[in-house]
Amino acid sequence: xxxxxxxxxxxxxxxxxxxxxxxQVRELHAWLSEDPLVRRWVRLVEREPPPGALGPVAEAVQxxxxxxxxxxxxxxxxxxxLRYRTSDVTVKxxxxxxxxxxxxxxxxxxxxxxxxTRALAAQVEAALKDxxxxxxxxx
Numbered sequence: 838x839x840x841x842x843x844x845x846x847x848x849x850x851x852x853x854x855x856x857x858x859x860x861q862v863r864e865l866h867a868w869l870s871e872d873p874l875v876r877r878w879v880r881l882v883e884r885e886p887p888p889g890a891l892g893p894v895a896e897a898v899q900x901x902x903x904x905x906x907x908x909x910x911x912x913x914x915x916x917x918x919l920r921y922r923t924s925d926v927t928v929k930x931x932x933x934x935x936x937x938x939x940x941x942x943x944x945x946x947x948x949x950x951x952x953x954t955r956a957l958a959a960q961v962e963a964a965l966k967d968x969x970x971x972x973x974x975x976x
Contacts, residue, residue, distance in 0.1 A: 848903025850933040851965040852882070853915065855897070857926040862895035865928070868918045869898060874910045878902075902932065902965045912961040916954060919946040930964045939964040 855861045862881070869879045878901040883893035902908050915928060922943035931938040939960050949957060 848901045849935075849965075851900040851902045851908075851911070852929075852931055852933055853898040853900065853911075854929040854931075855926060856928070857922075857924065859895040861926055862897060865915070865918055866895070866898045869900075869911065869914050872910055872914050875900075875907060875914060878904075878907050879911075899933075900965065905962075905966070908962050908965045909958070911965065912958040915941070915961060916946055916958055919943040930961050932965055935964075937964045 853865060855865055866879060866881045870876045880899045881895055882897040882899050883895050886892055886894055900907070900911050902911075915930070919926065919928065919941060920943070925942055925944040927940055927942045929938055929940050941957065941961065946954075946957070
């Protein structure tokens with residue numbers, strides 16, 4: 838598991854909620870954990886298993902968002918991860934202390950050109966950072 842410690846004063850928290858089930862959440866966490874800039878700022882959020890199940894259930898990935906570099910890296914890894922999904926997985930990206938939320942699907946990401954991908958990355962970054970949301974890519 839990544840470190841959930843908040844070593845940057847004023848750092849916020851972001852959440853990446855994956856609709857594809859616990860396996861997809863764990864896979865996204867693994868991809869984020871492979872990035873040297875990101876790995877110490879991500880943590881797997883788990884809940885107790887239901888009766889009769891083994892092990893905790895992965896619910897989401899939490900990100901400490903104190904650095905613009907970390908936020909940009911998370912956006913890049915998320916978009917890359919979605920491009921390689923063979924099913925249509927959707928990820929909801931939001932700050933825990935904000936009301937901006939961006940929903941990104943694997944199907945949508947696969948059809949984007951370079952300019953649209955940059956716009957989507959900016960939109961994901963805006964959902965994790967303070968401030969108004971960025972304008973999304975034009976389909």
